[in-house]
Amino acid sequence: MDTKDLCLGVLTLGDASGYDIRKQLEQTFAHFMEISSSGIYPALKQLALQGLVTSTTIPQQGKPNKIVYSLTDGGRRALGLALAESDGRHKVQSEMLVMMFYAGLAPPEKLKSVLLARAAELEGYTAATKAWRDSDAVDQATPGQRFLAGYALAVMEAESKFLRSHVDDLIDEVEQDKSAIASSDAKKG
Amino acid sequence: MDTKDLCLGVLTLGDASGYDIRKQLEQTFAHFMEISSSGIYPALKQLALQGLVTSTTIPQQGKPNKIVYSLTDGGRRALGLALAESDGRHKVQSEMLVMMFYAGLAPPEKLKSVLLARAAELEGYTAATKAWRDSDAVDQATPGQRFLAGYALAVMEAESKFLRSHVDDLIDEVEQDKSAIASSDAKKG
DNA sequence: CATATCATGTAACCGGTTACATGATTCC
DNA sequence: GGAATCATGTAACCGGTTACATGATATG
Numbered sequence: 001m002d003t004k005d006l007c008l009g010v011l012t013l014g015d016a017s018g019y020d021i022r023k024q025l026e027q028t029f030a031h032f033m034e035i036s037s038s039g040i041y042p043a044l045k046q047l048a049l050q051g052l053v054t055s056t057t058i059p060q061q062g063k064p065n066k067i068v069y070s071l072t073d074g075g076r077r078a079l080g081l082a083l084a085e086s087d088g089r090h091k092v093q094s095e096m097l098v099m100m101f102y103a104g105l106a107p108p109e110k111l112k113s114v115l116l117a118r119a120a121e122l123e124g125y126t127a128a129t130k131a132w133r134d135s136d137a138v139d140q141a142t143p144g145q146r147f148l149a150g151y152a153l154a155v156m157e158a159e160s161k162f163l164r165s166h167v168d169d170l171i172d173e174v175e176q177d178k179s180a181i182a183s184s185d186a187k188k189g
Numbered sequence: 190m191d192t193k194d195l196c197l198g199v200l201t202l203g204d205a206s207g208y209d210i211r212k213q214l215e216q217t218f219a220h221f222m223e224i225s226s227s228g229i230y231p232a233l234k235q236l237a238l239q240g241l242v243t244s245t246t247i248p249q250q251g252k253p254n255k256i257v258y259s260l261t262d263g264g265r266r267a268l269g270l271a272l273a274e275s276d277g278r279h280k281v282q283s284e285m286l287v288m289m290f291y292a293g294l295a296p297p298e299k300l301k302s303v304l305l306a307r308a309a310e311l312e313g314y315t316a317a318t319k320a321w322r323d324s325d326a327v328d329q330a331t332p333g334q335r336f337l338a339g340y341a342l343a344v345m346e347a348e349s350k351f352l353r354s355h356v357d358d359l360i361d362e363v364e365q366d367k368s369a370i371a372s373s374d375a376k377k378g
Numbered sequence: 379c380a381t382a383t384c385a386t387g388t389a390a391c392c393g394g395t396t397a398c399a400t401g402a403t404t405c406c
Numbered sequence: 407g408g409a410a411t412c413a414t415g416t417a418a419c420c421g422g423t424t425a426c427a428t429g430a431t432a433t434g
Contacts, residue, residue, distance in 0.1 A: 144292025
């Protein structure tokens with residue numbers, strides 16, 4: 001499940017240029033599968049060589065020519081295979097949570113700003129997902145996409161609620177701990 | 190925030206060998222910050238060279254000598270700096286969710302097994318976290334660690350509840366979709 | 379008898395990330 | 407005038423992952 005598979009995936013939604021794929025990947029996939037955009041163009045070239053996509057070059061003025069890719073039957077099969085072979089691993093890499101584990105070593109204002117930024121981010125995603133769910137677009141979505149939206153809403157709301165209701169307590173406790181340690185240090189020294 | 194910083198972090202909890210750190214990182218950190226174990230030993234050597242840790246070699250019989258590392262003041266400062274400089278990014282890389290997005294392309298039994306395995310995994314973590322929260326160990330934990338446990342419980346319970354209550358519906362819908370497509374293909378063909 | 383635990387490490391590979399390069403048009 | 411959008415790419419680096427190597431003791 002690498003950059004190439006992700007490109008194949010986006011192409012199941014319709015023909016697209018590298019730029020289109022990049023936007024799609026940044027806007028809707030980045031929440032659960034991030035890749036770096038510069039890897040997309042080489043990946044598409046390789047896919048073309050392997051016959052998993054075909055490409056059509058559209059001349060442009062003042063910009064590089066647009067190259068529109070289409071999924072081939074082989075490409076669709078390759079994606080199906082990649083999905084069937086995937087172990088479905090769900091991996092979190094969170095510097096935020098590492099920071100929380102070592103909260104006593106970081107500046108309290110830093111903790112607060114990171115947590116509140118995360119809460120705001122989640123609330124933004126939540127609002128966007130709800131808007132989508134209540135729009136006409138949802139009727140054309142697949143069962144999997146609707147499931148994913150429901151999953152995202154459930155998890156994001158739980159997370160942002162927890163953050164909003166516990167951030168201040170955490171900051172208070174961290175600051176109390178710090179002053180307690182400082183005063184016991186003063187006694188010793 | 191790389192392997193070296195994570196090692197420094199574990200050493201704030203007390204002196205430890207590479208093996209100890211590895212276990213700690215696999216058992217309690219892996220849920221939110223995964224690194225590969227083989228990177229730990231070179232990382233510790235580098236940290237020793239930089240003076241961020243000191244090491245004591247303890248002779249062993251029938252095994253490689255044990256090397257116990259201790260955090261220096263410089264190491265503690267370096268970790269503080271790493272935390273202060275971190276943007277606290279929370280990143281999810283989930284093949285599971287990609288599979289859900291393209292649910293129509295994957296075998297339904299596969300979807301089901303991946304989702305149920307995830308639910309079971311979450312329930313295991315949840316039970317372990319609750320057991321910790323209700324044990325004596327929690328009294329020695331820092332505010333940050335208690336916050337992290339509360340966060341984990343809130344998020345994991347929301348996720349497993351959603352999965353348990355929606356998996357069957359998803360599988361049904363995917364199968365209905367498949368047979369609908371198959372019959373419309375039959376009409377065409 | 380086989381597997382898990384303890385305990386450390388090396389070497390090579392490969393893929394992702396970063397930084398760079400170009401340039402017209404449109405919006406604030 | 408500056409930033410954002412459209413549109414594609416290359417080159418180098420670096421770090422993480424995989425696979426491998428060793429071997430005793432305890433547990434089932």
